[in-house]
Amino acid sequence: MKNRLILFFFFIVKLTIAQVSDFKSIDFTRADNIAKLNANASLKNLPLLAHNLTYKLDNDAEKFRAIYTWVCTNIKGDLNQDNKVSKQRKRFKNDSLAYLKWNNDYQKTAFKKLLKHKKTMCTGYAYLIKELCFLVDIDCKMVNGYGRSTTANVTSLDLANHSWNAVKLNNKWYLCDATWSSGYFVNDVFIKDYNLGYFLTDPTLFAKNHYPLDKKWLLDDTLITSDYSASPIVYGETFTHKIIPIGPSNLNTTIKKNDTLAIRFKSLNTLETKDISLIKYIGIKTIPFKITDLKNENGLVSFNYKFKSKGVYDVHLKIKNDIVATYTVSVIKE
The missing domain is CATH 2.60.40.10 (Immunoglobulins)
Structure with missing residues (x-):
């Protein structure tokens, strides 16, 4: 058994190193600078914004980085929206069809507020990332599931409460979370704090506090075929330090x-x-x-x-x- 555990340990490490090294040769400085140059750009014309963020960049990885950086540094979290949706999630916890109907209706209001005030919750972040990617022909999906924190889904998956993205680059899927990359709340005040730890994150680490409703978005065969178990609690700093x-x-x-x-x-x-x-x-x-x-x-x-x-x-x-x-x-x- 000890030898099997050692082999499994090094198998995880091997996968992790391969994932991280995929983009080591790419310098994202230019993409980040383009995102900064377009700071405060309007959301009223998404095709124009997508074009301005990407037309000078050479590959999809750089284009996605510019989009991701722009969204994370220009959109603020909206605690009121988040609280409202959380309340409805709890209300319809045992009636998923009723919740989906309510959520589909509310999304129209939420997206209007996003476009007008640049404030949103996790669904809005994931939606905006997906739409901007679509406009530059990058395959990107919204992923819904369970976000784990010190106060939610700690020991079991009680409530689906979060959304993030999967993006396809060089024919391979990667995971990212613009919501948790953008900042955090202190006493109901949103603090901007761009955390790149959630950008194209290794699936093994990402699964520590993101568990999708559709297990295929775990992007790891071992995780997909395993039953869920409550792993140690991790934090934003875990991703910063990798x-x-x-x-x-x-x-x-x-x-x-x-x-x-x-x-x-x-x-x-x-x-x-x-x-x-x-x-x-x-x-x-x-x-x-x-x-x-x-x-x-x-x-x-x-x-x-x-x-x-x-x-x-x-x-x-x-x-x-x-x-x-x-x-x-x-x-x-x-």
Whole structure:
């Protein structure tokens, strides 16, 4: 069994490296600059906007980057819309046909607000990405499913609450989420914070907090043929640092007192061991765990921690100053 786990671990890593290296030869600076030059452009003429964003670029990957960057940096999140839709999702949780009817009617209002005020929710972001791609002959789909966070779909897939995109580049499908790339809310105020971690993201990482209604959009045969299980909670910073948690594979783990918990993850960015830590919180105070056997072998990181007391612990993997994964560990008697 141990050898099988090791083989599976390296199989995941091999797939990840292949995915990330697909566009290493492309410099997206020109595409990003074109998006900046067209900042504040109107949405009243989408064909003109699509043309202005892409006509100077040489390939579909650059064209898609310009579209993606423009949408993420020019469209604001609309919390009122999001709350309204969330309320209706809960209301029609057991009546999908009724929800679809309500949603189809409401989308007309939502899209009008998007075009007029440049404010929207996840469906609007995904819709705009898809429409701009269509206008430049890039195959792009809207994907609906479950977005996982610290407050939604934590341990099970309770409510389909999110939309994102799949885009076909060089005859291969990739995943991205313009909503979560664009920023976040603090006290009902939208904070712009362009996070490229959600751009053409590795499917294994993307599935940590995106689970589609149609499993084919997992874009990974192992994930597609496996049953859903609640993985560790990940955050926007996980995508920024390009961290893929591997073990423990589940959010909730039970071990015996004095047993060792092994943490394993893949870092797609260069990472120094001094920047890796495991912590817990007591109130607002950060308490570091004394981890052992810390190794970083070409981005394959592993370390151990022995729990000496019974209890339930929320433990957080920290890279530099950012929490990138959260696990709940139940320690029982020997």
